[in-house]
Amino acid sequence: MQPNKDNAARSDVLVVDKDKDSLAGLPAVLREAGLQVTHVKSHDETRATLSQMDFSVVVAALEEHHAQKQTLLKVIKSNTPETEVVLVSRSATVDAAVRAMQMGAFHYLPLPENPADLVIVIQKALEKSLLQQELLELRHVLRGQQAMPMLIGKSTKMQALKREIARVAPLDCTVLIQGETGTGKEMVAKMLHRLSLRSGKRFLAVNAGAFNAELLANELFGHEQGAYTGAQRTKAGVFEATHQGTLLLDEIGEMPLGMQVQLLRVLQERTVVRVGGTEEIPVDVRLLAATHRDIEREVERGRFRQDLFYRLNVFTLHLPALRERVDDIPLFCHYFLEKFATSFKKDITGMEDEVLGALMAHPFPGNVRELENLIERAVVLCDGPTIQLRHLPQEFHNAPVMSPHAAQTDEGLLPLAEVERRHILAVLTSVQDNKGQAARILGIDRATLWRKLQRYGLEA
Numbered sequence: 001m002q003p004n005k006d007n008a009a010r011s012d013v014l015v016v017d018k019d020k021d022s023l024a025g026l027p028a029v030l031r032e033a034g035l036q037v038t039h040v041k042s043h044d045e046t047r048a049t050l051s052q053m054d055f056s057v058v059v060a061a062l063e064e065h066h067a068q069k070q071t072l073l074k075v076i077k078s079n080t081p082e083t084e085v086v087l088v089s090r091s092a093t094v095d096a097a098v099r100a101m102q103m104g105a106f107h108y109l110p111l112p113e114n115p116a117d118l119v120i121v122i123q124k125a126l127e128k129s130l131l132q133q134e135l136l137e138l139r140h141v142l143r144g145q146q147a148m149p150m151l152i153g154k155s156t157k158m159q160a161l162k163r164e165i166a167r168v169a170p171l172d173c174t175v176l177i178q179g180e181t182g183t184g185k186e187m188v189a190k191m192l193h194r195l196s197l198r199s200g201k202r203f204l205a206v207n208a209g210a211f212n213a214e215l216l217a218n219e220l221f222g223h224e225q226g227a228y229t230g231a232q233r234t235k236a237g238v239f240e241a242t243h244q245g246t247l248l249l250d251e252i253g254e255m256p257l258g259m260q261v262q263l264l265r266v267l268q269e270r271t272v273v274r275v276g277g278t279e280e281i282p283v284d285v286r287l288l289a290a291t292h293r294d295i296e297r298e299v300e301r302g303r304f305r306q307d308l309f310y311r312l313n314v315f316t317l318h319l320p321a322l323r324e325r326v327d328d329i330p331l332f333c334h335y336f337l338e339k340f341a342t343s344f345k346k347d348i349t350g351m352e353d354e355v356l357g358a359l360m361a362h363p364f365p366g367n368v369r370e371l372e373n374l375i376e377r378a379v380v381l382c383d384g385p386t387i388q389l390r391h392l393p394q395e396f397h398n399a400p401v402m403s404p405h406a407a408q409t410d411e412g413l414l415p416l417a418e419v420e421r422r423h424i425l426a427v428l429t430s431v432q433d434n435k436g437q438a439a440r441i442l443g444i445d446r447a448t449l450w451r452k453l454q455r456y457g458l459e460a
């Protein structure tokens with residue numbers, strides 16, 4: 001079975017129901033949840049469907065033949081590794097679950113009385129698969145197969161931001177981009193430009209906080225020859241240089257008050273006057289402004305002109321801090337790891353769970369830039385196939401760790417019981433199902449472990 005990947009269409013869920021219609025009610029429930037579902041009942045149908053189409057998730061209830069399950073898993077995982085497989089069985093045992101998960105199954109669980117009980121697991125599998133698909137796309141980006149750099153993030157907040165960017169980019173209005181340092185304000189500004197009608201023209205960025213009023217005026221508006229000592233030639237400013245394009249004024253909150261008046265005038269008149277000159281030069285520039293400050297508060301404190309604020313604040317984009325979208329951290333880690341492993345020509349395949357856990361528990365005052373720098377450093381220091389805790393700075397070595405499983409949902413955290421169930425399975429898998437060793441690692445006695453396995457339907 002070799003689906004043609006280039007042409008294969010993709011659908012959400014394939015339900016393989018080969019065990020006496022035990023999943024008969026599931027397709028309807030999934031469709032009600034808004035998913036695209038294909039329902040097959042025989043081996044031949046399964047083969048034919050998988051050869052024509054890729055699925056994000058395959059849910060299979062098979063008869064109790066291990067070989068059959070293993071074949072299905074192998075075929076799916078070797079053809080489309082990003083497809084997640086959920087296996088359902090009338091008598092799920094820990095042994096079988098551990099084996100299936102070692103072979104790459106997303107989950108192996110007992111057949112529930114009500115098929116609707118499977119929906120949450122299927123949605124989680126779908127999220128994981130979409131993450132894998134996004135990573136594949138990112139790999140294409142890294143290999144230069146796509147021209148447009150991607151704004152990474154699939155958390156609810158980032159998805160909402162991407163929708164807002166797509167909506168406001170073509171409108172040609174002024175946009176105020178607010179967010180802490182390193183949250184990607186300049187990146188968003190570039191995206192607004194690329195998605196606008198001005199994309200064929202120039203994009204320039206000026207740090208409005210890095211100059212005093214005089215130097216900034218010179219930078220923005222240019223100067224006439226002889227305007228001041230050293231001005232030997234006439235020089236155009238960035239407003240003229242970006243004519244018909246987009247200009248980002250970064251750190252607008254730091255702009256000296258005197259300059260704010262001049263900027264307001266440019267926005268009203270749509271002309272600039274070079275320093276030392278009198279001619280009003282028409283400029284057609286889309287202005288974007290970025291700041292890490294709460295400009296409204298700056299207005300209240302008298303540090304920012306209210307009239308300029310109203311001019312800039314036609315549309316405001318708020319970029320969430322990284323700690324507000326912890327569920328994006330695994331994606332960033334994969335992306336930066338691959339980026340730096342490629343550029344430093346290192347054969348690094350991933351990072352230990354505890355590294356991801358430590359990163360997810362970190363508050364990241366420097367946001368994405370800080371994470372990017374940490375991963376770059378770790379890749380430089382890494383001498384083996386995976387990034388380990390010792391490749392992070394000292395402060396991370398004894399820091400609290402968040403389970404990478406605990407933040408897999410987009411909306412927030414998983415119920416405690418689900419985190420416990422996954423952790424127990426992960427520990428059992430890592431010790432090849434040795435229950436005594438697993439109980440010791442978990443810090444509980446064997447009887448407690450046994451009771452927990454019973455409770456989660458994973459009885460030995």
Ligand SMILES: Nc1ncnc2c1ncn2[C@@H]1O[C@H](COP(=O)(O)OP(=O)(O)OP(=O)(O)O)[C@@H](O)[C@H]1O
Pocket residue numbers: 150151152153179180181182183184185186187188250292368369372
């Ligand atoms: N969503 C994202 N996807 C990919 N890379 C990102 C994203 N957000 C930030 N980055 C990366 O993080 C770094 C910082 O981004 P950027 O310079 O745009 O932040 P900023 O908010 O403008 O920072 P500052 O306020 O300090 O100027 C860059 O290397 C950028 O590529």
